[in-house]
Amino acid sequence: MSILVVGSVAFDSIATPFGKVDDVLGGSASYFSTAASFFTDVNLVAVIGDDFPREHIDYLKSRNIDLSGLQQSRGETFRWKGRYDYNLNEAHTLETHLNVFESFQPEIPQHYRNAEYVFLANIDPELQLEVLTQVSNPKLVACDTMNFWIDGKKDELIRTLGRVDILVINEAEVRQLANEPNLIKAAEIVRAFGPKILVVKRGEYGVLMFGEGSIFSAPAYPLEEVFDPTGAGDTFAGGFVGYLASTRNLSEQNLRKAIVFGTVMASFTVEKFSLDRLKELDYAEISDRYRKIKLLTDFADIE
Amino acid sequence: MSILVVGSVAFDSIATPFGKVDDVLGGSASYFSTAASFFTDVNLVAVIGDDFPREHIDYLKSRNIDLSGLQQSRGETFRWKGRYDYNLNEAHTLETHLNVFESFQPEIPQHYRNAEYVFLANIDPELQLEVLTQVSNPKLVACDTMNFWIDGKKDELIRTLGRVDILVINEAEVRQLANEPNLIKAAEIVRAFGPKILVVKRGEYGVLMFGEGSIFSAPAYPLEEVFDPTGAGDTFAGGFVGYLASTRNLSEQNLRKAIVFGTVMASFTVEKFSLDRLKELDYAEISDRYRKIKLLTDFADIE
Numbered sequence: 389m390s391i392l393v394v395g396s397v398a399f400d401s402i403a404t405p406f407g408k409v410d411d412v413l414g415g416s417a418s419y420f421s422t423a424a425s426f427f428t429d430v431n432l433v434a435v436i437g438d439d440f441p442r443e444h445i446d447y448l449k450s451r452n453i454d455l456s457g458l459q460q461s462r463g464e465t466f467r468w469k470g471r472y473d474y475n476l477n478e479a480h481t482l483e484t485h486l487n488v489f490e491s492f493q494p495e496i497p498q499h500y501r502n503a504e505y506v507f508l509a510n511i512d513p514e515l516q517l518e519v520l521t522q523v524s525n526p527k528l529v530a531c532d533t534m535n536f537w538i539d540g541k542k543d544e545l546i547r548t549l550g551r552v553d554i555l556v557i558n559e560a561e562v563r564q565l566a567n568e569p570n571l572i573k574a575a576e577i578v579r580a581f582g583p584k585i586l587v588v589k590r591g592e593y594g595v596l597m598f599g600e601g602s603i604f605s606a607p608a609y610p611l612e613e614v615f616d617p618t619g620a621g622d623t624f625a626g627g628f629v630g631y632l633a634s635t636r637n638l639s640e641q642n643l644r645k646a647i648v649f650g651t652v653m654a655s656f657t658v659e660k661f662s663l664d665r666l667k668e669l670d671y672a673e674i675s676d677r678y679r680k681i682k683l684l685t686d687f688a689d690i691e
Numbered sequence: 692m693s694i695l696v697v698g699s700v701a702f703d704s705i706a707t708p709f710g711k712v713d714d715v716l717g718g719s720a721s722y723f724s725t726a727a728s729f730f731t732d733v734n735l736v737a738v739i740g741d742d743f744p745r746e747h748i749d750y751l752k753s754r755n756i757d758l759s760g761l762q763q764s765r766g767e768t769f770r771w772k773g774r775y776d777y778n779l780n781e782a783h784t785l786e787t788h789l790n791v792f793e794s795f796q797p798e799i800p801q802h803y804r805n806a807e808y809v810f811l812a813n814i815d816p817e818l819q820l821e822v823l824t825q826v827s828n829p830k831l832v833a834c835d836t837m838n839f840w841i842d843g844k845k846d847e848l849i850r851t852l853g854r855v856d857i858l859v860i861n862e863a864e865v866r867q868l869a870n871e872p873n874l875i876k877a878a879e880i881v882r883a884f885g886p887k888i889l890v891v892k893r894g895e896y897g898v899l900m901f902g903e904g905s906i907f908s909a910p911a912y913p914l915e916e917v918f919d920p921t922g923a924g925d926t927f928a929g930g931f932v933g934y935l936a937s938t939r940n941l942s943e944q945n946l947r948k949a950i951v952f953g954t955v956m957a958s959f960t961v962e963k964f965s966l967d968r969l970k971e972l973d974y975a976e977i978s979d980r981y982r983k984i985k986l987l988t989d990f991a992d993i994e
Contacts (some may be wrong), residue, residue: 474872569777571895572915592874593896596913605910605987610899612875644990678993684908685988687947690981 389633390429390454392526393420394494394519395509395622397444397458398466401483402661404616405474412662415466416509416532418491419619422652422666423626424507425451426674427634429501433457433519435492437465447667456497461488476617476658477591496522505633507625508552510534512647513545520551528638530554530629532621538565546581555583556625559590571596572603585643587628589621597647602640606647609655609681616661620654623666627653652677692936693732693757695829696723697797697955698812698925700737700761701769704786705964707919708777715965716747716892719812719835722922725855725969726929727810728754729977736760736822740768741789744909750970759800764791779961780823780894794886799825808936810928811855813837816848816904819869823854831859831941833932835924841868858886862893870885873900875906888946890931892924905943907951912958912984919964923957926969930956941992955980 400414421430431454438460448455466489469482469566494515502524508516508531516531531552537545538561545565549555555578559571565581566574575586575598592614594607628650635642652674660664703717724733734757741763751758755830769792772785797818807826811834819834834855840848841864846869858881862874868884869877878889878901889901895917896912931953938945955977962968975981 546888570915570917572913576981593893594908594910603913603987604990605897605913606990607897607908607910610875610906610908612873614873641991646994648990652766674991682990682992684906687907687909687951687985688944689985690948690978 389504389636390431390503391424391507391629391633392431392433392496392500392503392523393417393424393507393509394433394496394516395420395507395511396426396466397436398468398489398491400468401467401479401661402471402616402618404472404476406613406615407661409661413465414468414619414662418448418621418663419441419622419657420507420509420626420629421448421453422451422663423623423631423657424633425453426653426669426671427630428628429648430454430630431457431497431503431641433465433494433496433500435436435459435461435488437461437463437488437621440465447663454500457495457500459495463488463688465682470618472617476614477657479618492570493523494519500560505526507531508548509622509625510537513537513541513548517544517548517551520548528553528629528632530555530556530625532625532652533561534558535561535564549578549582552583554587556589556621556628557589558621562586562588587647591617591620595624595647595651597643599640599643604644604647606651607681607685609651609677610684611655611658614658617658619657619662623657624650624654626650648678649674651681692807692939693734694727694808694810694932694936695734695736695799695803695806695826696720696810697736697819698723698810699769699792700739700743701771701792703921703965704770704772705919705921707754707775709916709918711966712961712964713779714770716750717771717922717965720924720967721751723810723812723929723932724751724756725754725927725966726786726960727933727936728756729956729972729974730930730952731932732758733757733933734800734805734806735798736799738762738769738791738795739765740764740766743768750966754804757803760798760803762795762798764794764912766791773921775920778793782921797822797825807831808932810834810932811851812925812928813840815838816844816851820854821849821852831856831932831935833859833928835859835883835928836864837861838864838867843985852881852885852897856887857888859890859892859924859931861924865889865891879976890950892927894920894923898927898954900946902943902946907947907950909947909954910984910987912954912980913987914961916960917961920961922960922965926960927953927957929953951981951984952977954984971974
């Protein structure tokens with residue numbers, strides 16, 4: 389079952405304590421769709437400028453990602469420049485040039501419109517809602533957001549959340565959105581806005597998933613070398629929604645497996661810059677790491 | 692099998708966003724021994740002043756804690772005053788009065804000296820080593836430490852660690868002790884100092900245990916009300932070492948169960964001030980919460 393993803397395709401310039409790159413392929417839709425493509429087909433909607441090189445198009449196509457919805461506009465592609473210190477949990481934005489992304493109006497191609505699985509990456513919540521008016525009757529809508537929209541468009545965001553099944557969001561943003569410091573209480577407040585399932589990303593501390601009367605805790609995969617965390621959250625979402633779409637099963641047990649697959653995918657992304665690690669990844673490595681997370685968390689019941 | 696614990700007994704004055712208390716029973720040995728007492732007998736070594744009330748003595752005795760090693764000196768009991776903001780992971784120390792604790796010289800009573808399980812709570816690493824010269828041939832030595840000793844007595848600490856089997860320590864302190872920002876690498880560096888097993892406390896993010904070629908990740912128990920985190924780490928250690936001593940089994944699987952019991956005990960301590968929650972706790976609540984952590988982390992294998 390294919391997924392519709394709407395988000396950004398961008399050029400990132402990144403400095404970490406371990407290296408530095410300029411204008412590499414980035415953006416939420418790039419990470420999401422590449423990760424999801426290990427599990428299912430992906431239909432991508434985003435915008436690029438006329439400076440976007442053929443090689444990236446070719447790569448995304450090679451992953452069976454449908455690019456009919458990738459608009460090319462006159463001007464430059466969205467550019468982000470950031471820096472990380474040894475605390476790799478925190479990105480310091482140095483420059484943001486929205487460029488063609490500033491006037492992005494998602495247009496969903498006809499053959500994407502009956503998508504059963506939809507992922508609304510972190511874009512303006514009004515555009516997220518606009519996307520939902522263009523799809524007929526999705527089985528599952530997941531979305532991401534960020535502090536910028538919680539600050540500036542909270543009402544619009546809450547309206548969008550009313551039509552969302554799964555919200556994937558950072559820990560600090562859950563607290564901010566709920567205006568509640570306790571995470572468990574904050575999760576209930578945010579779930580009351582609409583999403584029956586709330587997935588809270590906690591960086592190197594893993595993920596908490598809140599459902600109706602249940603919580604699932606998954607650790608991050610422990611890595612000796614976290615090279616660049618950029619894209620980890622979108623890669624996580626791609627693995628998570630990708631696995632759900634490929635299995636078409638929204639049971640609690642399958643949602644938990646999907647969380648672990650998302651965790652696995654994110655753990656690869658952070659090992660190299662951009663999509664470099666995903667580009668060389670094969671499915672055997674994914675299942676091997678899944679099993680390692682199982683061993684990492686396993687303990688015996690008591691009588 | 693009984694445990695020997697050497698640490699502090701103190702009066703704490705604490706303010707959190709949810710309340711305030713003055714001169715309540717605290718100290719590493721109080722929390723540790725009370726938590727461990729749910730699993731096994733405890734022999735306590737600490738010092739109190741002549742201001743220490745009978746009721747606390749009576750309470751500790753009621754938990755089958757042997758107080759032959761509790762020295763009473765002229766002067767005041769150790770006092771700590773601290774404050775927490777909404778970020779309950781971080782304690783702000785307002786006042787520390789070591790009082791009689793300043794000249795504490797642990798003297799291990801004769802009938803404690805063949806203790807098989809020893810816990811050296813967070814005290815001067817030279818005193819920790821001094822304790823080890825007084826015990827004959829323990830089966831397991833676990834210890835805690837803190838940034839103060841890593842800053843001021845690193846060489847002495849490393850000497851002590853050479854005789855320790857399990858180090859229980861905070862995440863930031865592992866990084867500091869190893870002088871290495873990556874936690875996985877830092878853990879290997881610290882294990883090379885002596886402790887075959889390193890238990891890293893991460894507050895609301897749970898615990899990581901590093902052994903030979905294995906890592907175990909346990910989440911914290913998700914609480915709607917974290918009232919006061921004081922004593923959580925020592926309570927964790929008490930549950931952890933207490934369960935190990937009661938089962939006399941140091942297999943990886945049993946160490947993992949012990950970590951979860953430690954987590955369970957800590958989750959109760961933070962629900963109220965001081966030992967108030969542990970005082971009303973029964974074993975059925977402990978096993979119930981153990982099962983809930985099992986459900987919280989459970990997910991299916993892949994084929």
